[in-house]
Amino acid sequence: MSKIQEFNELHSAKELLFIGNAWDLLSALTLEKVGFKAIGTTSWGIANSLGYADGELIDFDRHLAIIKTIANNVKIPVSADIEAGYGQDQKTILENVLRTADVGVAGINIEDYLKKQKGLRNLKEHCNLLAEMRTMLDNHGYKNFYINARTDTYFQLQNPFMETMNRAKAFVESGASGIFIPGLTDDEEIREITLNIDAPINLLSLPELTDCNKLKELGVKRFSFGNALSDKIISYLNMNAYQLQEKQNTAFLYEN
Template sequence: MNKIQEFKDMHFSNDLLFLGNAWDLLSALTLEKVGFKAIGTTSWGIANSLGLPDGELIDFDRHLGIIKTIVENVKIPVSADIEAGYSEDINTIIDNVLRMADVGVVGINIEDSLKKSIGLRGISEHCNLLEKLRIALDQNDYNDFYINARTDTYFQRQNPLMETIDRAKAYVESSASGIFVPGLKEYAEIKEITMNVNAPLNVLSLPGLTNCNRLKELGVRRFSFGNALSDKVVAHLEKNADELIAFMDTSHLYEK
């Protein structure tokens, strides 16, 4: 079984897929070492590690190079966060996804947010992109490559539930493998989506939304923590660096 098929199958096993989000090689190797079964990159964490904010501000080749390094050095499947595709041109987005697949990535998150303005891509426009992505992947022998269609309705709409379900259904009909709804938090709404959308649902960890077992009971198939771990690491680094300057002493670096 190749890694693409292995990763797809993880969304349909008895266990919820708990995805470890990495932002560089060290974080990826650490997540693999402690037992995560698959890795998803975090665009926020990668950007932050390079001193940039999130939002496709990294040159795509540089972003691809970081992910390629991760893929080449871990044994577990790696899915890539490519935001909205690093372009507004559909052919360039398709090419970017194929280049990700070429370096060994097994899937992507691709969102429907606009990057140069506030708002979401129209449903038909995004469905067209998803359909053409699937055709291109299949034509290049990347069958079952996992397209995790992210919708940002919960970040951009006042009452997002029904639009989320409508978008999710349309995206699945347009060959998305699964649906990712960051910002979704209420248990009743999670259940509503899993009951009405015939594809694996990925939710993002948030305060109060943290337990894999509870999410599995609601029908969630995939759970990720985005930039939460990378932010925690950065905060720990800043705290310890601040203490070095404040006390002019390195003793705390050796405390267990």
């Protein structure tokens, strides 16, 4: 079975797919070792590891090199977070998607939030992009490559529910494999969306949204923690670095 087939099957299994978000090879290998069944890269975590903020500020080649290193060194499927595609035009975005597929990942996250200007990409334009993406991937031997279409409606709009529903349905009709809705936390809205969208729904961990078992009952098929783990690791690193400088003593590093 190919990684693409395996990854698709994880989304149709009885159990919710709890995906581990990695930002470098060590984090990816650790997540694989403890039993996560798939890795999703976190653009935020990768950016931080290179000294940048999130938002396509890294050269795409540098970003893709880390994704490739992860994909080449774990045995489980990898999905690549490529934000909005690292391009200002459709041609560049499609080229970057194909380059990402070529490094051995089983899928991508692609979002509708514009990086160089405010707001969401026009619905018709984004649907056209997804349709072209699906055709291109199929034509290059990547049939069923997992396109996780992210919509940032809950981060960008005042009353996002209906627009989210409209976008999700349109994205699926345009070739998306699944829909990623970060910021969606209300139980009733989650249930309504999972019942009415004919594709797996992926949600993002937030302080008020943490329980895989509860989300499974609401119909969610995939759950990710994004940059939360990388942020926690960075916080721990900062705390220990401050202690070293303050104490001028390394003894605490050897305590259990």
